[in-house]
Amino acid sequence: xxxxxxxxxxxxxxxxxxxxxxxxxxxxxxxxxxxxxxxxxxxxxxxxxxxxxxxxxxxxxxxxxxxxxxxxxxxxxxxxxxxxxxxxxxxxxxxxxxxxxxxxxxxxxxxxxxxxxxxxxxxxxxxxxxxxxxxxxxxxxxxxxxxxxxxxxxxxxxxx
Numbered sequence: 726x727x728x729x730x731x732x733x734x735x736x737x738x739x740x741x742x743x744x745x746x747x748x749x750x751x752x753x754x755x756x757x758x759x760x761x762x763x764x765x766x767x768x769x770x771x772x773x774x775x776x777x778x779x780x781x782x783x784x785x786x787x788x789x790x791x792x793x794x795x796x797x798x799x800x801x802x803x804x805x806x807x808x809x810x811x812x813x814x815x816x817x818x819x820x821x822x823x824x825x826x827x828x829x830x831x832x833x834x835x836x837x838x839x840x841x842x843x844x845x846x847x848x849x850x851x852x853x854x855x856x857x858x859x860x861x862x863x864x865x866x867x868x869x870x871x872x873x874x875x876x877x878x879x880x881x882x883x884x885x
Contacts, residue, residue: 727763728763729778730761730763730789731789732791732792732864733757734757735759736755737795738853758773758775759774765860766860766878767859767860768854768856771854791865793864794863795852795854798822798852799824799825802828809837813834819871820871820874821863821874822862823846823852824846825847841881843876861875861877
């Protein structure tokens with residue numbers, strides 16, 4: 726099922742570089758009126774909301790408050806918690822979609838990460854929204870709180 730994720734502002738990368746397949750509108754910072762079209766676990770399109778809703782009139786639309794962008798890469802040890810599942814969930818609550826393999830020595834923790842479809846990386850990389858890439862998204866409020874996390878196209882955290 727296709728889902729269109731939109732928010733008042735869209736960040737394409739953590740450093741707000743231009744979209745890979747379009748010229749940078751304005752100063753290359755967060756974009757107003759843009760959205761991310763997700764199909765399964767992949768990003769199918771990134772562009773202006775009007776263009777995407779016109780091209781996909783039957784698409785499910787999720788409107789988020791705040792700023793939508795790529796999920797974060799966590800580059801330290803996972804936070805302490807009572808179980809591996811809770812350690813992973815603590816990351817999902819703050820917008821993380823990827824962790825480094827160096828911090829996953831515990832087999833139970835590796836299994837919890839795999840069950841939640843969190844990406845495991847050998848080294849940190851800047852997160853970005855790219856067409857054809859995995860649909861790992863996060864929405865942040867103006868005060869920095871994570872409002873929602875989408876991992877591999879699935880909503881895994883939503884602040885109520």
